[in-house]
Amino acid sequence: MLTYFANLSPQHRRSWGLVVAYVALLLAVSYVDFGYNTAGQTAFRGILLGMLVFMVASGLSLIFGLLDVLNFAQGAFLLIGAYVGYDVYTSLDAGTTVRFLAAIVSGVVFVGVLGAIMETGLIRPLYDRPVFQIVLTFGLAAVLLDLVERYYGPDPKQPLDPPGFLDNNFTLFDQSLSYYRLFIIFLGLTMMVGVFLLLNRTRIGIIIRAGVQDSEMVQALGINVRLIFTLVFVLGAALAALGGIALVPYQGATLEMGNQFLILAIVVIVIGGMGSYEGTAIASIVVGLTRAVAEQLSLEHFDAPVLAETSILLLMIVVLLVQPSGLFGREE
Amino acid sequence: MMSMIERTIYANTQKIKDPTLRGLAESAARLVLENWAYLLFVIVLWRFPYIVADLTDTEVQPRRPTGDSVFWQSEMARALALTCLAMSYNLLFGFSGVISFGHALFFGAGGYVTFIVLNEYDASYQQGALIVVIGITLILALFSRMNVRQLLIIALIGVLLTLLLMPGEGTLSFYQAIGLAVVASIAVSLISGVVTLRLRGIYFAMFTLALAEMFWVLAKSGTFRDITGAEDGLGFRDILPESFNPTPTFDGSRLDMYRLTVVFFVIVFIAIRRYLNSPVGRVMIAIRENEERARTIGYNTFYYKVLTMTFAGVIATLSGLLFVIWATDKRVHPEALSLKYTVDPLLNSLIGGIGTLTGPVIATLGLSLGETYLRNETFTLDTGLFGILTVWQLAVVLVVGLVWWLFRRPLQTGLRRVVDMVRRDTARAATFASGTHGHWALILGYYGLVVLLLLAVGLVIGSEIAHNLEFKGDVYNVSDLWELFLGILFVVVVMALPHGIVGTWNTFWANRRVRRLEQSAQQSAPKGNNSAS
Amino acid sequence: MTDYILEVQNIHTFIGEFHILEGVTVQVPPGSITVLLGRNGAGKTTTLRSIIGLTPPRSGQIIFKGEVIQGRRAYHIARMGIGYVPENRIIFRDLTVAQNLQIAERQKGDLDRKADFIFTLFPDLKRLYTLPGGNLSGGQQQMLAVARALVPDNDLLLIDEPSEGLAPVIIEQMMEAIRQLSSHTTVLLVEQNFQVASRLAERYVIIEEGLSVHAGLIADLVQDRDLIKTYLGVA
Ligand SMILES: Nc1ncnc2c1ncn2[C@@H]1O[C@H](COP(=O)(O)OP(=O)(O)OP(=O)(O)O)[C@@H](O)[C@H]1O
Numbered sequence A: 001m002l003t004y005f006a007n008l009s010p011q012h013r014r015s016w017g018l019v020v021a022y023v024a025l026l027l028a029v030s031y032v033d034f035g036y037n038t039a040g041q042t043a044f045r046g047i048l049l050g051m052l053v054f055m056v057a058s059g060l061s062l063i064f065g066l067l068d069v070l071n072f073a074q075g076a077f078l079l080i081g082a083y084v085g086y087d088v089y090t091s092l093d094a095g096t097t098v099r100f101l102a103a104i105v106s107g108v109v110f111v112g113v114l115g116a117i118m119e120t121g122l123i124r125p126l127y128d129r130p131v132f133q134i135v136l137t138f139g140l141a142a143v144l145l146d147l148v149e150r151y152y153g154p155d156p157k158q159p160l161d162p163p164g165f166l167d168n169n170f171t172l173f174d175q176s177l178s179y180y181r182l183f184i185i186f187l188g189l190t191m192m193v194g195v196f197l198l199l200n201r202t203r204i205g206i207i208i209r210a211g212v213q214d215s216e217m218v219q220a221l222g223i224n225v226r227l228i229f230t231l232v233f234v235l236g237a238a239l240a241a242l243g244g245i246a247l248v249p250y251q252g253a254t255l256e257m258g259n260q261f262l263i264l265a266i267v268v269i270v271i272g273g274m275g276s277y278e279g280t281a282i283a284s285i286v287v288g289l290t291r292a293v294a295e296q297l298s299l300e301h302f303d304a305p306v307l308a309e310t311s312i313l314l315l316m317i318v319v320l321l322v323q324p325s326g327l328f329g330r331e332e
Numbered sequence B: 001m002m003s004m005i006e007r008t009i010y011a012n013t014q015k016i017k018d019p020t021l022r023g024l025a026e027s028a029a030r031l032v033l034e035n036w037a038y039l040l041f042v043i044v045l046w047r048f049p050y051i052v053a054d055l056t057d058t059e060v061q062p063r064r065p066t067g068d069s070v071f072w073q074s075e076m077a078r079a080l081a082l083t084c085l086a087m088s089y090n091l092l093f094g095f096s097g098v099i100s101f102g103h104a105l106f107f108g109a110g111g112y113v114t115f116i117v118l119n120e121y122d123a124s125y126q127q128g129a130l131i132v133v134i135g136i137t138l139i140l141a142l143f144s145r146m147n148v149r150q151l152l153i154i155a156l157i158g159v160l161l162t163l164l165l166m167p168g169e170g171t172l173s174f175y176q177a178i179g180l181a182v183v184a185s186i187a188v189s190l191i192s193g194v195v196t197l198r199l200r201g202i203y204f205a206m207f208t209l210a211l212a213e214m215f216w217v218l219a220k221s222g223t224f225r226d227i228t229g230a231e232d233g234l235g236f237r238d239i240l241p242e243s244f245n246p247t248p249t250f251d252g253s254r255l256d257m258y259r260l261t262v263v264f265f266v267i268v269f270i271a272i273r274r275y276l277n278s279p280v281g282r283v284m285i286a287i288r289e290n291e292e293r294a295r296t297i298g299y300n301t302f303y304y305k306v307l308t309m310t311f312a313g314v315i316a317t318l319s320g321l322l323f324v325i326w327a328t329d330k331r332v333h334p335e336a337l338s339l340k341y342t343v344d345p346l347l348n349s350l351i352g353g354i355g356t357l358t359g360p361v362i363a364t365l366g367l368s369l370g371e372t373y374l375r376n377e378t379f380t381l382d383t384g385l386f387g388i389l390t391v392w393q394l395a396v397v398l399v400v401g402l403v404w405w406l407f408r409r410p411l412q413t414g415l416r417r418v419v420d421m422v423r424r425d426t427a428r429a430a431t432f433a434s435g436t437h438g439h440w441a442l443i444l445g446y447y448g449l450v451v452l453l454l455l456a457v458g459l460v461i462g463s464e465i466a467h468n469l470e471f472k473g474d475v476y477n478v479s480d481l482w483e484l485f486l487g488i489l490f491v492v493v494v495m496a497l498p499h500g501i502v503g504t505w506n507t508f509w510a511n512r513r514v515r516r517l518e519q520s521a522q523q524s525a526p527k528g529n530n531s532a533s
Numbered sequence C: 001m002t003d004y005i006l007e008v009q010n011i012h013t014f015i016g017e018f019h020i021l022e023g024v025t026v027q028v029p030p031g032s033i034t035v036l037l038g039r040n041g042a043g044k045t046t047t048l049r050s051i052i053g054l055t056p057p058r059s060g061q062i063i064f065k066g067e068v069i070q071g072r073r074a075y076h077i078a079r080m081g082i083g084y085v086p087e088n089r090i091i092f093r094d095l096t097v098a099q100n101l102q103i104a105e106r107q108k109g110d111l112d113r114k115a116d117f118i119f120t121l122f123p124d125l126k127r128l129y130t131l132p133g134g135n136l137s138g139g140q141q142q143m144l145a146v147a148r149a150l151v152p153d154n155d156l157l158l159i160d161e162p163s164e165g166l167a168p169v170i171i172e173q174m175m176e177a178i179r180q181l182s183s184h185t186t187v188l189l190v191e192q193n194f195q196v197a198s199r200l201a202e203r204y205v206i207i208e209e210g211l212s213v214h215a216g217l218i219a220d221l222v223q224d225r226d227l228i229k230t231y232l233g234v235a
């Protein structure tokens, strides 16, 4: 960890400074404006949101970094994960904990298989027509959304009870919260660390990082890069699905949440720098916090929480104008 | 055939004595001869209400009840609006290579901006707009590298537009509202262009998607019900001037409006064609082919892209307004800003043929009129098709065919691997239990187990499917499955027909012509030196 | 069959719609250094990339160790025993020197077996072992790129312009390393620097506008001033 900071390039060091300053500013504003407790609650919500966004964004970023495909179907993966998870969670006949685990496994596996089929069958033949790859993932996202709507109906699904072992409350900042929220944060952190270890400590991770720079050269070393491509695509899809399932006991399942998180994830990778893992992780938290604080601000001052929607876009515009390659991206 | 007619006509023009008249006749003849298919199409469009009326024995403009002709007039008019949307998308994506995933924003803005300003306008807006113009000029003066003359021009245009489109007293006219919608669309184009078009194309796609989604959410939200009407959208039966109101009971205005729609379509088509043939358009196509090279030659590719983006945005805005005017409930809904109106023009451009002029027209008209025509048809899985297959069998054939075709390479290698594996295992078992014939037992036992396992899994999945197939007797509406059909069509076109219908057709004929020419060249050329190619 | 380890027979390679190679024939006998000569943009790099399978030829034949390899996937070809050292010393900047070498392992333990050999050829790399590849100097990066191809047991090395942009001292060192290599494996080299090429290689093939126009022993070429002048523009 210390060596990480010691080896930082000047650009990244400045970006760290910016991030810390910005987050401090956000916290200060919310403290002054909302008071201690509400500010704390808002920050907590922001971190929670950041963790969920991270699960979509990390896949988006990894896939883009290695395959050079921006997977617009990433939101649809989250959506399908959520609905399949919801389906399993409500239809099984067992204790909540068992049902919850079953929901996670089935959702992740289902979406993982879907991702594998999509990558091998549809994306792979299009590597020499990259524009069509983007168009394809975008179109597929719409098609998948349609299918989910046909199959599960247009009405939103209500949040479900969290699994038994998490169905307790604790008090934080004067607010009673379900342990399930802590679980989401824990899950997000686990994924962050897990993927970090995968990228840095395993042979596959090293191949992925090498492939991000030059996949052709990796291939010329005798490594079946296409297989790694599929693997990363599946990993990204599975992470998004996991995020979707994690959302079910928290927010329920709605048709809109796929695109909602896709947009957040897009903003995250633009801010963090496309293809940079650390950037994605940091920007997820930044975006989550921004969103939560903006929501609270627009609620208190304009009684219009939707206005928070604009905050994300403003953030994106500012970053694109000031540092188009993102905070931790490589200059192009 | 055609060439004979051509020659006769040209020969006749030559008989005219007066040189000016002859010149005129010549160009008229060329215009007609080169565009006869387009002209025919426009005539059919123009006469469409009457054609339908004749075919269905209904009236073009009945009092009540309305008949088929009236119904198809609206359908055709809406389809034409969508066609213009698709053409504008194709201009951007197909001819310029700029991928926008937020085109719906412009489409929706057509209705929303027009009616919001009509509803909300009051005279104080004029001063506000003037202040904005001054502010923008100041910002540009401070932060951009424009010189005084450019700044003055910008300020002048801004002031003129304000005075033209925003009355200082009284209310806004409908035309001024349309003008404001166009201005808004241009402003959005410029902003998105400045923010992202200098970067890699993918940034533009992401940005426009986020922008459009944001406005969709805002339009849907109940918070701004006073302004946007939330899910109910904005209605405008009363605001609309009579000449724009295609309500069936009005005398005359409905047919006029239909004709106006056709005229709009023709103008858009010609404008895009002209644009592409203009120097700007040609640079644009060069950029699509190779942006790096266009930049090296010295073109400011950014400028051309923003220009095209603006042009396409304005067309989309006007199409959106037209679409709302022809909507059955005369309201603009949040749906107009949703992904649907980005995906549809994308799909139509792809199916028709990106980078072709007529492709989006054919695909949009075909698909949207086709959907209307089939919308209320029903079928069951056992309905026979063409007397050979049932729907159910066709679906199985299609799915299996699609899966095989998409996965043919992995499946082939997989099969080869399995065969290899069996062969290897047999050999290994043979050495392991050589001479005792026991190896056959080993192999049978091993593979028997594997086969049994596969069978079990297959049975479970199979019975699950069979169980779910209880819906076999159910009756389906075509419209229920229309989107699924479009989705499959989309995948097939992207994977197999990247040039769409028209593009594939054109390449086919072009290749044939080239082959013919080569053949005739080979025949006429002296033998022995045809190695150069 | 033949006594060549690699035979490239009349290959035609396209990049997009551009016809880049219009008939290249190269024959490489085992245990020697063969050099591809030709002007800038003649198609030397494309020839190497065609062999390894990164730009597969559309027609013609490539035979490596008696097996037809064109049309196979690049990783498959590499695994048959071909190491590729690309132009412009492409190493993985974000990975450490150690990881750059590890990634080239085809079997576990490849690197352990070869480490000593690699460090005797390029002693610098031992010192830089834990540094990110991006921090290395140009010459060191070139050494790493060559070393990477040495990690697995390769029967043929394709080396593209190893001396490009290097200081004379480093070039000497690199040449020495390649000479030592060639006692273990066969080398197909692309080299613009005719001095370097003529001192290293035994055989040459000249490529001109996508066509192999001349081949033979380098010793004969050195005598043939006219030929050198016509095709290479140096005298
Ligand atoms: N992606 C590409 N698109 C179009 N043409 C290309 C592409 N890559 C290479 N070429 C062309 O192919 C030809 C051969 O290129 P190649 O890199 O093989 O030459 P080379 O002999 O290695 O040259 P150098 O000595 O400069 O490295 C050149 O004319 C080059 O312009």
Ligand SMILES: [Mg+2]
Binding pocket: C044, C045, C046, C087, C160
């Ligand atoms: Mg080269």
